[in-house]
Amino acid sequence: MLNVVLGISTVVIGLAAAVMFGLAVAKIVRTVRLGRPVEPERKGPFGQRLTTVVIETLGHTRMLKWRWIGVAHWFIMVSFPALVFTVIEAQGEVFDPKFTLPLIADSTIYGLFIEVIAAASLVGIVALLVYRLLNRRRGRSSRFANSRMWTAYYVESYILGLLLAIFVIRGFKVAMDDFPFPVWATPVSHAVGSVLSGNPDVALPGIVITAAFKLIISYAFFIVLALVLTMGVGWHRFTAPINIYFKRNADGAPSLGPAKPMMDASGTKPLDFEEADPDVDPFGAAKITDFSWKGLLDFTTCTECGRCQTQCPAWNTGKPLSPKKVVMDLRDHTYATAPHLLNGTTAESENVPQDVLALLERPLVGTDGAGVIDAEELWACTNCGACVEECPVDIEHIDHILDMRRHQVMVESDFPTEANSLLKNLEEKGNPWGMAANKRMEWISELDFEVPVAEDSLPEGTEYLFWVGCAGSLEDRGKKTTKAIAELLHTAGVKFAVLGQESCTGDPARRLGMEYVFQMMAEQNIETLNEIGAYRIVASCPHCFNTLGREYPELGGKYEVIHHTQLLAQLVESGKLTPVNPVEENITYHDPCFLGRHNKVYTPPREIMEKVPGVKTQEMHRCKERGFCCGAGGARMWMEERTGKRINTERVDEALTTNPDTISTGCPYCQVMLGDAVNEKKAKGEVKDTVEVIDVSQLLVRSVRKPEAATSDAGPAETPAAESPDAKNSDDA
Template sequence: ACTKCHPESQEEHARSIHQFAFMLGHPQGPQCYDCHTEHNVRPPTDTLSSLHPRSLRETCTQCHAQGEGPPGLVAKLSLLRISGHKRSDYWGRLGRDLCLYCHQDDLILKDRPYTRRYCLNCHRVKAALRNFVFGPFHPAPSFHIQPVTYIILLSLFVLAIGLCRNFSIWQMGWKEEGREKLREKIRRFLRDAMGNKRVFRGDTLGGVMHLFLMWGFSLLLVGHLISRWLSGTPYLIETMILDLLGAVFLTGVSLAIIRRYGIKRGKMDNLPQDHLILISLFVIGVTGFLLEGGQIAAQGTLSEKWAPVGSLFALLFGTDPSNWYRTFWFIHIVTIMGILAYIPYSKLFHLFSSPVNVLQRPYVPTFLTLEEREGLQGDFSLRQLISLDGCTRCNRCEVVCPAFVAGEPLSPRRFHQEVKGFVGQKHGLRARFILLFKGQKEDLSKVSAVQGESMWYCTTCRSCMEECPVYVNGIDIIREVRTALIEEGTQVPATITKALESIYKYNNPWERPKVKRAQWAQGLGVKDLSQGDKAPLLYYVGCTPSYDTRLQEVVKAIVAVLKGCGVDFAILGNEEPCCGEPARRLGEDGLFEELVMKNFEIFDRLQIEEMVTTSPHGFHCFRNEYPPMMKKLGIEGNGLKVRHYTQLLAELIKREKVPWAAKIKIQVTYHDPCYLGRHNGIYEEPRSILRAIPGVNLIEMPRSRDRSLCCGGGGGRMWFEAEEGGKVSELRVREAAQTGADVIATACPFCLSMLTDAIKTAGLEGKIEVRDIAELVQEAMKR
């Protein structure tokens, strides 16, 4: 009858929640006349209406027993009192999600884009929002909303203070020159920051754990923010996605707990913040599902298929979960806001610093002239400070650090945290209060950042940098601290001081006379540029190979191979300078700057355009560190081409210039020098040479290529004798001996020297020997 005057209502009623209930098996579902007993239908706000709150009980009890109501509706009403939707309306935001909270099955509300306007057709008064919140139709806001609001505001305030503090500390760092292509930045960011590729390196479980945590939490946050704008099928689909993402997040938290307290128990240092963070994340995940389960329990079975995980938690509730719901909601919100406020003061700050560190140029070392260094206001560069904040103490660097593995006092993880603590002490909130009340800062020097001699144990092998998921550049920070120690002359081992003084006086770190530098070449017929000879290629021998009798055999082998292949080359003889690599590694920037200027004058005067080196250390120094330093000094280079001798030999073999004459039947394992492999990416050329030698069978060690274990001679360790722990080189020769090889082949003078000594101290003499690749090639060329 109603549709005669209101034909438009027929379709709406057919699709309304009342008719929908009738279709679900409730034949007593109310129709128009059940509620509107008189034709003079009045709006619910009219006191004479049967739907006015004063008449509602009498109207409802016509179908329902006195004091009773539909259980689902009662539960929903209870939840509404403490729901997020209700709190949204408390702040004046009335949206479709509020109406759908109770009327989720009403197809009219789902299909109509103007839901808010539709609902307010009946529920409109002068101040619609205020009436909705405080009016008779819906419950008023609960008393506990205000305390939670204060907690949220306090959390955001603490978060803002911490972020401002951390970002202001970053501003204390000096800016560095150098740009990188945007394309490369984006590629690295997507691969390593978003895809977590480096986290999976050697630790699949850790990669899965971090990926689940990162993407689970991030997508849950985004999903809940956009859910208020969804309705109908898209809303239900998003509900299922968020339900599954919650399971992914909780799985990630569980894996983190198992990994930290089970698999890696005793290997990771567990600070109070580690326990607090894991417990908080677990509580957030569990209470999130408990809240979802409470909603499902209140709403009936309609949501179960869209929230399979939440439905399992719904089994824990009865038909009225409102009492527990309030408690779980409070715990959930307080935990979220607490962990949010804790971010800047814990390792969770890597959420900001790690992506930024991945975006910046990660492996570029710092180059400063003495004049620039004297004018610095900060202790570290901006890039170094960001890098320090990216460290989460995951202990991956310790696993691969040769010094730490050998039991020496250096821990890259502990070093990063000590320097980070120094920076916080000097520029943090405490320092700011001291400045505020005393008018001046504490005079803290970065020599106090790390106590003891631990930083001198670093071999600068770059293993930690290759292993770090977020590219923390520990080598550059260690060198920065070493520079400060050298400048102040404190905590510098006597042997290192002696080596640096020898470079300055004798042009080599061994206190050997300059006039004997080329003594090894007597009788070999090698051209000498210092004597007026000419050649298109300079063979730079290096300091240690020029004076060490064992390494002189390697130099002679290289000379013999080059001459046998018809290469026209020359040496600098007694005029050959120190490349400055030891000074650079040990932090003596003034000496390195002086050597760069001096050596460039020699190269420019002799018109040297191409160079091949014996040592990977000299190769790295000339190739990667001279150009930026020369640019800093305002020196225009002539484009010097620098190669390691293995690169030249590999090219000669490829061009079939090597006259093989003998077959060597030996088992060989190759030790990758750090400054040839990890620092410069040269892995294949030495191996191609060994494979080309007739009769050589190449066997790889378990740790090879970019995972090769350092010999222990880099980073100035040749001039620093370890007093604690075992020898790094002994670990390496034992690993090589286990392969069954007869010979350890290498392409670095430092490696050959360190491994040769290690064979003696490890008791492996007669079982395995160390030889340079050039010596094996020379032996195969003999007639």
């Protein structure tokens, strides 16, 4: 009688769970479809995108960065579909405790497969539970800070209960001598069986009750999911593969590099400001429906794991910004407003209850709790990309932050006051510092060789246009790097020319959210570059490198762009440049975010340092993919840090743990930010006066020069000239 009652009850609960889960899936689909269309290229090619999904899910490529946690999670992930067989088996066992699956019931391979998956998952889930309990005590430094812990504990408890039930049922069958699998294939089951009763009066009802327990908690899991649509830690099992499929890069690369362009209302082409209609075309994100449906899927998929948060430079230095919390808050707001929007209720509708009206009219960005996201959170982002790099389900945090910035800047005119000067300088002077255009040429007069300047066209035989950039031509430390690069190219016999009067690429304006100024500057530069025929460009600034090579193509500017460290590494490798003078220094290298994470250029700068005699290198704890930002990206270089510790100070503190004589980098922004932090510490007596921050090119030029010339910042080179090798547009990643 017991088995009949439990059997019928579990079937009823199972059917209810199936119906509720189906309705929940339909509601999520309808909610996600509230978003705007995505760029057409996200939908294909099918084969390549499907391959990426398989590699990232079955290969667990993102999760395995976290070593044992990734391994534990892999077994748990595999157990979710694999152990469905045991749930089906339990539905039969609750009616008949001696029920077995047909065909595979006596297969040792099946028995071994379930044993391994269940045992490894059991160890994994216990380890993750303990890790979560211990880690959350760390407060703000815990990656679980801001997470809703009950949802994670619920899911983990369900998995634990399911796995224990599997072994209890198997154990009872072992005790009754009704288990077809040998000890070597199922050792855990036999160990459990050795402590359970083999008396049929105990074992048979024990199997029925345990099977019913397994079914009830399994069906309850789907019911809870249906009731809590914002439980990313549960829903990601179903949404993550879809989210990965529609990521920006079909080849599987993290969604970094170029900023997502503003699209028109159709979502099929970039927004043309001359033709745009503000009443139709969204200028950034002012409300949930201004995000693309991929954005709403991002919010739905967040697992609240906190990996983005642990790597965020803003969060790590006491700022309020947590990429995880931003996504969670947007998710909660999405699913709070979606039922009303799906019913056709808007803020303009008649007879809208006050609480619903307040919800629908709540701005995405505000202060003192008025907005879904606090303005201080929004403007703390450096666009470093650490969040996107770490996210195991490919959420595109930067795109959503940038969309909200665009609305705040272009529609609300509400942004940090310091950025006013930045935009004014860009529009009036063509550079962020507001310096006169003729200042861009001054560094050339400090060299002892001629640098060709392209006016109407490139000089005959020019191999590269050297895009010096604003920092490289106007900022004193940047000019030293520029002169070092020019000297090295001259020494190697590379025929290059400069524009001299180029304007900023527009990167600071775009990352601030002022897309209009970016497009204006980009179109002007593209016209100039196309007129002079400059299609091979070497850039010293990673921001220029990223903008020229990855963002200008969307506006018609297609160039082969190489970073100076890539070109210099090629010249050293080919023998065109030969480091001979020893540089007896301990050096640690700082990875610029827009060179490293955004464009996967990690190797060339390190190859250059390895070739310099006498140099001893030591990596910082956070380097390469997990490198820590200098604090300048996202237009933050022109905004004050008023909360928490300065990001550049945090990075220098980390660099100093390697006891360096020199901190090297490959970015003028990083050189300024890290240099300022070092100088501040020198003034306080916290670091020796000899510590300096230099570009890799400056290190190389010291070794390539003859000894008598080595003390000069940009003296003439005497190494015989040689031909330039072919440049490549990207690193080996």
